[in-house]
Amino acid sequence: TQLLEQSPQFLSIQEGENLTVYCNSSSVFSSLQWYRQEPGEGPVLLVTVVTGGEVKKLKRLTFQFGDARKDSSLHITAAQPGDTGLYLCAGFRGGGADGLTFGKGTHLIIQP
């Protein structure tokens, strides 16, 4: 079973700072998603990356898929308290029981 390692597990920073969280694996994925989950809610899809080296931007969030499609990063510029949440990455290898693998997530707290 492939694993997706997310780092750091916990991150607490001040409003206005920049940060990067990582999602790493030894397996190749055909696509990778990032989700954000707020306390007491379900995960909400932020972005899907499918091409090695792809960079996608969502306002202050920048997502990058590694060239080898084994890893991804999420960079947040000028973090806001509204960015607080659990960030999950999920790697997709195709259909089947192990087609979608989730990481344990990064708990992010942005302090005002």
Added chain:
Amino acid sequence: ETGVTQTPRHLVMGMTNKKSLKCEQHLGHNAMYWYKQSAKKPLELMFVYSLEERVENNSVPSRFSPECPNSSHLFLHLHTLQPEDSALYLCASSQDRYGFTGELFFGEGSRLTVL
């Protein structure tokens, strides 16, 4: 109206109770999923339904029994649960089974506590 709705949002039950979790999706999707989310663990896939047919059952104990009467509704029937079954149960849907890129649309979750 949210795309995927789960009820109840919170449930407390004893080990001998029988209860059910309900999920309804308004997205016109053909596949629905149950996931279990526990602290410090990745999301665990429990069941997958595609066009109302169960296509995956990831070695889930028989005390969890899914039901999919149509492509918009999914239930998880609970019976004789254990305290370690306490978790957030998430329902999700996708256009087709995992779709082209594996994107899922999740409900808000049902927080289950087993006493």
